[in-house]
Amino acid sequence: MASNREAQNPVDLDDLYRDVILDHYRSPRNRGVREDATISAEGFNPSCGDEIQLSVAIVDSTLNGLGFGGSGCSISQSSASMMTEALTGRSLDSAREMSRHVQQMLTDDTFDLDAVDLGDLEALSGVAKFPVRIKCGLLAWKVLDQALANASGEAVNDDSDIPTRVTSG
Amino acid sequence: MTAMTQATPLDTAAIRAQFPILSREVHGRPLVYLDNAATTQKPQSVIDALANYYSTMNANIHRGLHTLAEEATAAYEDVRKQVAEFIGASSHREVVFTRNTTESLNLLAYTLGARLRPGDEIVLTTAEHHSNLVPWQLVAQRTGAELRFIELNDDQQVDADTARAAINANTRIVSIVHMSNVLGSIAPVAEISEMARSVEATMIVDAAQSAPHLPIDVAQLGVDYLAFSAHKMLGPTGVGVLWGRQELLADLDPFLGGGEMISVVTREESSWAALPHKFEAGTPNIADVVAFGAAIDFLNDVGMDAIAAHDADLTHYAVEQLSRLEGLDIYGPSDPAERSAVVAFNYRDIHSHDVATILDRSGIAVRAGHHCAQPLMGTLGVPATARASFYLYNERSEIDALVDGLLDAGERFGFERGA
Numbered sequence: 001m002a003s004n005r006e007a008q009n010p011v012d013l014d015d016l017y018r019d020v021i022l023d024h025y026r027s028p029r030n031r032g033v034r035e036d037a038t039i040s041a042e043g044f045n046p047s048c049g050d051e052i053q054l055s056v057a058i059v060d061s062t063l064n065g066l067g068f069g070g071s072g073c074s075i076s077q078s079s080a081s082m083m084t085e086a087l088t089g090r091s092l093d094s095a096r097e098m099s100r101h102v103q104q105m106l107t108d109d110t111f112d113l114d115a116v117d118l119g120d121l122e123a124l125s126g127v128a129k130f131p132v133r134i135k136c137g138l139l140a141w142k143v144l145d146q147a148l149a150n151a152s153g154e155a156v157n158d159d160s161d162i163p164t165r166v167t168s169g
Numbered sequence: 170m171t172a173m174t175q176a177t178p179l180d181t182a183a184i185r186a187q188f189p190i191l192s193r194e195v196h197g198r199p200l201v202y203l204d205n206a207a208t209t210q211k212p213q214s215v216i217d218a219l220a221n222y223y224s225t226m227n228a229n230i231h232r233g234l235h236t237l238a239e240e241a242t243a244a245y246e247d248v249r250k251q252v253a254e255f256i257g258a259s260s261h262r263e264v265v266f267t268r269n270t271t272e273s274l275n276l277l278a279y280t281l282g283a284r285l286r287p288g289d290e291i292v293l294t295t296a297e298h299h300s301n302l303v304p305w306q307l308v309a310q311r312t313g314a315e316l317r318f319i320e321l322n323d324d325q326q327v328d329a330d331t332a333r334a335a336i337n338a339n340t341r342i343v344s345i346v347h348m349s350n351v352l353g354s355i356a357p358v359a360e361i362s363e364m365a366r367s368v369e370a371t372m373i374v375d376a377a378q379s380a381p382h383l384p385i386d387v388a389q390l391g392v393d394y395l396a397f398s399a400h401k402m403l404g405p406t407g408v409g410v411l412w413g414r415q416e417l418l419a420d421l422d423p424f425l426g427g428g429e430m431i432s433v434v435t436r437e438e439s440s441w442a443a444l445p446h447k448f449e450a451g452t453p454n455i456a457d458v459v460a461f462g463a464a465i466d467f468l469n470d471v472g473m474d475a476i477a478a479h480d481a482d483l484t485h486y487a488v489e490q491l492s493r494l495e496g497l498d499i500y501g502p503s504d505p506a507e508r509s510a511v512v513a514f515n516y517r518d519i520h521s522h523d524v525a526t527i528l529d530r531s532g533i534a535v536r537a538g539h540h541c542a543q544p545l546m547g548t549l550g551v552p553a554t555a556r557a558s559f560y561l562y563n564e565r566s567e568i569d570a571l572v573d574g575l576l577d578a579g580e581r582f583g584f585e586r587g588a
Binding site for chain 2: 050
């Protein structure tokens with residue numbers, strides 16, 4: 001069963017722990033709270049205790065800057081760190097689209113990486129091969145979705161089991 | 170614990186041969202199963218007992234008049250007697266089968282909780298598993314009773330002094346974990362029972378971790394109630410035990426209502442069945458209880474003193490070997506005599522989830538996270554830990570494999586190999 005699946009599609013630890021991921025884990029970018037944040041959100045994985053706090057400065061529908069805090073494993077923290085870099089300067093719509101693509105990539109190991117340009121975030125594609133770690137990779141993006149939805153007054157339809165909370169300002 | 174050094178070492182090779190799962194591979198490596206505090210593996214005799222029950226005697230119990238029902242009832246009730254003997258109960262009527270430790274503790278929280286008033290105090294320790302915390306939080310919210318906590322001392326252990334500071338004339342219930350599922354620490358239950366008795370409080374022990382690893386004698390412990398789970402001691406999932414002193418159980422109201430637990434039912438009211446059936450509403454988990462009997466046989470054949478000695482030896486060895494690794498923090502009492510079976514740790518700045526994923530690729534199963542003990546994680550000042558936990562089939566060589574796997578993890582995260 002599990003071993004047969006693995007025989008057809010071998011999974012290696014190198015798929016999960018790419019250099020980029022370990023680099024962001026050891027030297028996180030944009031760590032801290034943004035003083036000029038217009039929206040903040042936080043979320044955690046109840047089953048493992050990973051947590052992410054996110055603060056975003058949005059001006060004229062553009063993400064001027066993001067900061068993150070929290071604690072957790074290399075996947076949850078590097079995912080957040082890469083996210084803050086990748087989204088800086090993007091429009092709300094573009095950020096939402098990137099979030100959708102990254103979440104598809106994290107949950108589907110047949111996701112076509114050539115169809116979109118996710119930059120360094122593509123390093124997270126191996127997470128999909130480690131089912132128990134998917135929620136680690138998703139955490140930052142679920143928090144982002146809640147923050148962005150709150151910024152535009154929408155409700156987020158989230159069927160994941162990651163509790164998130166949004167505060168304005 | 171002093172008796173342990175006298176026990177003869179276990180023949181782990183012979184024991185391992187009786188656990189089919191231990192011969193499988195994980196990711197091309199022999200399985201090293203070090204997650205026994207979560208659940209233990211099952212010997213062939215338990216698996217056979219389960220299959221045999223369904224193959225030869227399956228029937229509903231206690232009411233059927235046919236042969237199968239008679240045989241199934243006898244098999245089920247025999248295990249109750251076995252359990253009573255295993256823990257030194259004075260009667261099999263004191264043994265109630267539940268789903269798990271959590272349900273046993275909820276039964277007590279619900280029935281004893283109904284008697285509490287504002288100002289009454291429930292005493293727990295800061296090392297409780299959520300199963301011995303959340304039910305009492307619900308009781309406190311419902312009744313206005315207050316929770317008080319026995320703090321850990323500087324050696325991360327519950328002791329008589331920290332217990333004395335929490336127990337007073339307002340204490341109605343003392344409910345504590347016997348062996349911590351994170352620290353492996355063994356609480357001085359008999360001493361704390363004395364304190365509870367001196368203020369006429371009910372004394373409850375969560376023995377989910379201790380019943381598998383230590384000889385248990387409820388009379389010696391001096392407790393009123395004791396809860397544990399079959400699946401952590403070679404038995405199947407879905408069976409828990411609640412032991413209570415007969416006169417106390419007799420005085421409790423039922424927890425769940427339904428068939429099996431009644432004597433006479435009219436439109437308006439019912440009277441209750443005798444102990445222990447008053448607490449076993451509905452068709453119980455007959456097959457798994459029967460298979461639990463085979464697990465107790467297995468433990469008795471090996472001998473609980475020998476198992477306790479073996480687990481203590483492995484724990485001692487693990488603490489010794491892990492301590493050699495640079496950047497490795499071990500939690501729990503420093504005195505090996507005060508702990509067993511469980512070693513929680515953090516290595517370098519590598520999160521325990523990453524440690525567990527990397528170890529898994531070498532076939533080594535450990536737990537990572539908060540271990541359903543979030544308040545304890547707060548006390549220890551860490552968000553999570555990795556945890557290796559041992560049982561009668563584990564060997565020192567598996568701890569060596571764990572150490573090797575940790576060095577692999579360190580290397581992957583950029584640390585030089587070499588302890």
